[in-house]
Amino acid sequence: RANDGYGLWLDYQAIENPTAKSDLSRLYSGFYFFGQSPTYDVIRKELELSGEKMLGQSPVFTSERLAQTQVWLGTREELSQVLGLQQQTSIKELGEDGYWRGPIGFQGKTYYAIVGNRPISVLYGVFDWLRSIQTDSFDQTAEKSGSPKVKLRMLNHWDNLDRTVERGYAGFSIWDWHKLPGYVDPRYLDYARANASLGINAVSLTNVNANARILTTDFMKKAKVLADLFRPYGIKVFLTARFSAPIEIGGLKTADPLDSAIIDFWKKKTDEMYSFIPDFGGFLVKANSEGQPGPHEYGRNHAEGANMLADALAPHGGVLIWRAFVYSHELDEDRHKHANLEFEPLDGKFRDNVIIQVKNGAIDFMPREPFHPLFGAMPKTNLGMEFQITQEYLGQATQLVYLAPMWEEVLQSKTYRPTPSSTVAGVVDGSDSDQKLTLVAGVSNIGTDRNWTGHLMAQSNWYAFGRMAWNPDLSSGEIADEWVKMTFGKDPELAGKIKEILLDSREAAVNYMMPLGLHHIMGRDHHYGPGPWVTGGRADWTALYYHQADSLGIGFDRTASGSNALGQYAPEIQNAWSDPQEIPEKFLLWFHHLPWDFEMRSGRTLWEEIGLHYDSGVKSVRQMQETWASLEGKIDPARFDHVRQLLAIQEEEAEWWRNACLLYFQTFAKRPFPAEIEQPT
Ligand code: GCW
Structure with missing residues (x-):
């Protein structure tokens, strides 16, 4: 059958090298799980699929006779209960998503172990192990540990309830609301596998240009089915909340965030949501932007709007994500300045469970933008990054543009704030800022097309997004290398050439x-x-x-002689970029x-x-x-x-x-x- 790209980077190419094959074949002959969890069932399925495809062999899962096993899987706690093992205590420091994999000697024999702090992180360890096999970097004598630098690694679907997708170029929405909750499309699980393989742990299912109906009981029941399916993969469901929902589905006359009836409406709605989805992630909100309703209609600011929803979510541990994509030319002649003008004065006024989600640049997902001047400018606020994986401004579905070099350029930009060495990545992952709740979000490029992303090569952008959300310091080159090998195989000449195409494509665009x-x-x-x-x-x-x-x-002209948007950046940047001889030429006409x-x-x-x-x-x-x-x-x-x-x-x-x-x-x-x-x- 022709390769239609459905298998993504999880297609598991056959292993040809005889030594590697026999080593792996031995490992696949004895997997031992130290505990039980629905996530371990997910792992079993992945081992079955990968065993069949890489080795033509079904994995053996044993439950007795430890001495005959090869690979151990479980949480740190599960392993230490059975074995009394005290090593790998350092895993604990890796946080709940952290894992360790490597050899463990026990009673004279060496086993290969994949250990996590909880079942989900065992799954992350397994996917990392499978990736190392697919990219020829697996060494069973070496130890490796991993943990994400960012807490919420999230896809934002701009999917409407009628299955059209705003800025979607890969068919219709994969969410079949019409047939939910009764019918479960098997594709939902492949979607979850793909995300989990990258460590993506949150998805917002619906368009930020939101329809209030998603918050009705009928739709909650549908969303619950997806949340239940995604749970073993470590993925939490978020939904977009339309600010005027109290009017549209609540029969109220206002949506004023300080009105007690409105506060009550959202509290009840949120409680109801949690009655269906006990680990519901929270709401994502686009307010007072491009005609979307918001707190401004009632003379309230973004913080008053966001905090009201955040308070409804807080008792359940939910998170409120509020977008900073606001603009007009009315507040200032230059749209570029709008978000900073509105949000900077609100620094420190948002609740702890609020994240302000900021696009990578101040205009709108252009092929190249300088980083958004909000990064570094709101030290007392959780700031999340919003990238666009779908190629709205980068050729849509007909052009091959690998976006990771663009994201890397943004993430590695120096902000000089809050510290002189701060970068956007450091602000976003909390290492240069105090923020605890961290987020990297990407607007999804996924649809019903058989190959998921319309352009086969656009799968690399979903992949790269997930990898960078996990670790914003990964380079676009190493990610390209992984994706190419996992997608097209390991032939060095082939892989080298495809990688070259990927890496040149963004600058070309x-x-x-x-x-x-x-x-x-x-x-x-x-x-x-x-x-x-x-x-x-x-x-x-x-x-x-x-x-x-x-x-x-x-x-x-955005220098002091013009709009002075440049004045919203740190002085180091202002000084360098206000001079047309000094500014990097790639930004020349942006500012001059x-x-x-x-x-x-x-x-x-x-x-x-x-x-x-x-x-x-x-x-x-x-x-x-x-x-x-x-x-x-x-x-x-x-x-x-x-x-x-x-x-x-x-x-x-x-x-x-x-x-x-x-x-x-x-x-x-x-x-x-x-x-x-x-x-x-
Ligand atoms: O990039 C623009 C798009 C709109 C989108 C908006 C946003 C969801 O053209 O389609 O609306 O940004 O990010 O809110």
């Missing part, structure tokens, strides 16, 4: 779409393809607002309006440099195509052809972007294109 700090110049509403000419309606929805091209030059003949570091003019960037983006795509073509015969024809066809579309689209943007900007610059580029027509 930036170049042919929005190089040198250009942003928000895409097609209106659908956000597909170029639209630097977009005008009309709200100023901050036009393109001209962002690129500001005129006969003199191009770019948005410069003449077309401005001299770039290459010695070329700005106009020439823009042309070269657009053109090099197209050339990179052609290089990706060539590299892919060289893999013909080394990848199964189904997957080979899928990617080949999409790369051909991507080439056309890259040319479209280049030609459209350059021809449009030329109407202002009135200069010829650099001779060395393919001339746009």
